[in-house]
Amino acid sequence: MTSRRSFVKKGFAGLVAGSVLSMQETNADVVFEKKEDSFKLGIAGFSFVNFKLDEALAMMKRTDVHHLCIKDFHLPYNSTAEQITAFHEKLKESGVTGYAVGPIYTKTHKDIDNAFDYAKRVGVKLIVGIPNHEDLAYVDQKVKEYDIKYAIHNHGPEDKLYPNAASIHELVKNLDPRVGICFDMGHNKRDNQDSVADLGKYAKRIFDLHLKNVTAASKDGKACELGRGVIDIPAFVKMLRKSKYNGVCSLEYEKDMKDPLAGIAESVGYFKGVCDAV
Template identity: 55%
Template sequence: MKQTRRTFFKQSLVGGAMLLGAGSLANAAILSPAKSKTLKAVNPFKLGMAGFTFVNFDLDTTLKTLERLDVHYLCIKDFHLPFKSTDDEIRAFHEKCAAHGVTGYGVGPIYMKSEKEIDDGFEYAKRVGVKLIVGVPNYELLPYVDKKVKEYDFHYAIHLHGPDIVTYPDATDVWEHTKNLDPRIGMCFDIGHDLRNNC
């Protein structure tokens, strides 16, 4: 079988997940708090969770779950912090997250079908106090997203969603549409959705 970059990544991710899962689950029950802190000190990665993971749970349940899992970063979805939230509501949201050791690192995914929706999404992220938007803009709006990224100095990660929608079905499609745009425009690589493409 010919080894392509795509098959290499797929095999590496599956193999890595199996290795990590087996070792992590076995060790999780026996790690002392001191050893756990030592491991955290040398781990260069900050594990975060997509807000949509908790689409069927309220914010309190979400934060308690993240705290139990020792996950400290959450991509904020509008069902936990609506687009029309006031400054006081945004402040209260961040305070509640902080009480559980969680930081909102970005917002989205936000589907954007017009320049106004892009404007609203960037303003929402600015009010929330993050510099990352996970978004799904229509293809023809990418030049406008490029302009807004430069204007706000934000990062913009395009979310791929697998074969059930036409826009950005896989990583190759995202790359082809963004490779000549501002380097702060990248990809929210959803491994599960990408595997659904049988890539």
């Protein structure tokens, strides 16, 4: 017996095939070619807080994701040069590139010094950080010294420092252009902000992006699979393209964190499907 789902799938496939045949009949020279997006899909290391590096890389391999924002529980701040080299070799064996470090919380200038030193030794050009407001001028100084971008992470209505993208932009807009935003679209939505519009509004200062969805545009909103929340993901993908975002969209999966593989796989598949469809 043919299920409704298989009927719809077959009908859609037939419609596409018919359209292609029609195009071929009217113009044999027509070639369909998918344009590669400027942004990449990655995973934020915090998604794997309950897993060792080998386990995390195995999940990335199974879900076909190749960019990782590095967290210190996988590569400690005091790692030696030999340990950092071995870490990158392990990533390379799994087809993964570590593109950034963080989020790193800092309370003092010394903490900020250590964060930049760590990023330099790890060999990445981006730090995701949460500095105090009074330390932003010092962050501005350090990005000039190291030529490493610094993206400040927003954490929603509970965050008194940076609840949303607008709060970060207001503080960094007159700083060095290498000081910007790690845009957590889910926490931004939980602060009752329009994450699609804010992506377009602040795109020039967004260096990293935590890809997630939530169940409500309020403090009570919970993390969920990418296709099941209140953020319009197809509209978000369209805005990624319109704003010419060229960084990583790092899936930060915070539901079922002790058993995340199914949710990560669903979210990755949904995002890739949306990118193919819109």
